[in-house]
Structure formats: structure tokens, C-alpha cells
Amino acid sequence: MIELHMFPMSHYNEKARWALDYKGIPHTRIPYMPGPHAGKIKKLSGQTQTPVIRFEDGDVLAGSTDIVLELEKRFPQPTLLPADEGAQKQALDLVEKFDGDIAVKERRSLFVHLIDEPDYLCSMFAQGQTPAKRFIYRRMLPLVKGMMRRSMDIHPDALEEGNALTRQAFDYVAAQTRDTGYLVGDQFTIADLTAAAILAPSVQLDYADMMKPKPVAPSIQAYLDQFADHPGAQWVRTMYEQHRAPLRVAA
Missing domain, CATH: 3.40.30.10 (Glutaredoxin)
Incomplete structure (x- = not known):
């Protein structure tokens, strides 16, 4: 398996x-x-x-x-790569674009809030663990706060910088998908999967894998609210509704 x-x-x-x-x-x-x-x-x-x-x-x-x-x-079918060589390059260039600064700085701006919400951070990242492991992880979080700040380069301008770049990314997908609904051509590709997955932490989703634990911490809810009505956030929700297949996790 x-x-x-x-x-x-x-x-x-x-x-x-x-x-x-x-x-x-x-x-x-x-x-x-x-x-x-x-x-x-x-x-x-x-x-x-x-x-x-x-x-x-x-x-x-x-x-x-x-x-x-x-x-x-x-597993070539269903395919995630456009058949046309030029379109394939365009899709892979977009993957690189979203995997780079957008993903890194979006995550950093979220962690500006999460790092001061240890209970909520634990509920997000200790999913699927035993109660004992969750307890130990929660107790450990204050001790590694400084390490987390350094490893993600969380600095005074991180929140503003990350929010601005995330909004630019939402602007981009909203404009780029206006005609066909997709980033490259008229079908779902690796570019759409990547952009929607990378932006998913900044969208309130009902899909199990990326659903925020409830109740959502107030600072995280405020972060999500700033993008809630953006057409780019709606595009992410649409990609999940139309293309996020049911789970195939083995029992």
C-alpha cells in the first residue's frame, strides 16, 4: 500500500x-x-x-x-498535465510561482497569529494523534516558540507582507480564471490544484482535510475574514467543490 x-x-x-x-x-x-x-x-x-x-x-x-x-x-489518468507542450510549461511555471514566495509568506503571516495561540495550534497540527501525544505536544509548544520564529523568519513586517502577497495571489487567480474558470486552458490541471491547495489555509473550507478546527481562534477568524468575500477565495472553494474527489484512504 x-x-x-x-x-x-x-x-x-x-x-x-x-x-x-x-x-x-x-x-x-x-x-x-x-x-x-x-x-x-x-x-x-x-x-x-x-x-x-x-x-x-x-x-x-x-x-x-x-x-x-x-x-x-x-497513474496517468485522470491527467493533471495539459497535452500541449506550451500549456504544460505554463502550468508548471505557475506551480513554481505558488510554491515559492506565495506559499512561504502566506504560511508566515498565519503563524504570526498561530504562534500566540498554542491551544489552537495544537488542535490543528496534532490531529490524528493519541491524547497523550497531544498533551505532550501542547506542553512543548511554548518551549519551541523562539525556534519556530527563527525557522519561519517571523519578523515585525511578516504579517503585512504575507497578507499583501496573499491578496495579490487571490487577485491573480480571480483575473486569470475569469474566462474559463481555470488557470491554464479550459480544464483542471496541476496549476489549479497547486494554487487552490496553497491558498486553502487562507479560506474557510468545509472539506475535511483543510477544515479549520472549531471554534476557530478569534485571531485566525479575523485573518480569514479579510479574504472571505474575495473572488479568488470563491474560486478556491469552487475548485474544492468541483475537483476535490472523495477520500481514498485505506482502512
Whole structure:
């Protein structure tokens, strides 16, 4: 059985989950908590970032885009790549665009709030863990606050910078999809999957994998509210409604 080693609430990890579900590929999900995950993930893949996938033949691959492209090779239907070479390049360029500054700075602006909401942060990132592990993780969070600030480069301008870039990303998808509903051509591609997954943390969604724990912390709700009525946020919700297939997680 294919294994996906992942964080429950993460836009990069959501890309891999979405591709697996879109293609209807049965798999097992193994959730980790950020921080304590590092040792096991490094032993598995030689590095510490998630998502990591282990295929049935034993091959291990890290990185959301590399995982999606490998799934495309192994399970070509339904396809996520445009047939036209030029359109394919355009789609992959957009993947790089959203995976870069947009994803990093959006996450940073969210963590400006989350880092001061340890109970809520724990509820987001300790999903699927035993009560004992959740308790230990919650007690540990204040001790690693400084490390989290440094690792994500959370600085005084991070919130304003991240909010501005996230709004620009919403502006972009709203304008780019106005005619066809999609970023490249007139069908759902890896570009749409990536953009919607990357922007999902900034949208209130009802889809289980990216649904914020309730009640939502007031500071997080205020963050979400600023984008709630944006046409780009509505586009993200539409992509989830139309293209986020039912879960195919193995029992």
C-alpha cells in the first residue's frame, strides 16, 4: 500500500493528498506533528520536509511537486498535465510561482497569529494523534516558540507582507480564471490544484482535510475574514467543490 507521510494541516501536504484523491489512488496516511516529525522523516527520506511518499515498490520521494509529477507518471489518468507542450510549461511555471514566495509568506503571516495561540495550534497540527501525544505536544509548544520564529523568519513586517502577497495571489487567480474558470486552458490541471491547495489555509473550507478546527481562534477568524468575500477565495472553494474527489484512504 502506498504511504503518505504528512502534516494534517499544510498546503504543501494538501497538494499531495489532493493528487492522490483526484486520481483515485488508495493509500495510507501517516500523520506527524511539526517538530517531533524530524527524526522519523529524515530516517525515511534523508531530509526533514513533508510530504514524503513511499510507493509499494519501496521508492521514497519527498516534495509536493515531485510527488504529484511522479503520480502523473505512474497513474496517468485522470491527467493533471495539459497535452500541449506550451500549456504544460505554463502550468508548471505557475506551480513554481505558488510554491515559492506565495506559499512561504502566506504560511508566515498565519503563524504570526498561530504562534500566540498554542491551544489552537495544537488542535490543528496534532490531529490524528493519541491524547497523550497531544498533551505532550501542547506542553512543548511554548518551549519551541523562539525556534519556530527563527525557522519561519517571523519578523515585525511578516504579517503585512504575507497578507499583501496573499491578496495579490487571490487577485491573480480571480483575473486569470475569469474566462474559463481555470488557470491554464479550459480544464483542471496541476496549476489549479497547486494554487487552490496553497491558498486553502487562507479560506474557510468545509472539506475535511483543510477544515479549520472549531471554534476557530478569534485571531485566525479575523485573518480569514479579510479574504472571505474575495473572488479568488470563491474560486478556491469552487475548485474544492468541483475537483476535490472523495477520500481514498485505506482502512
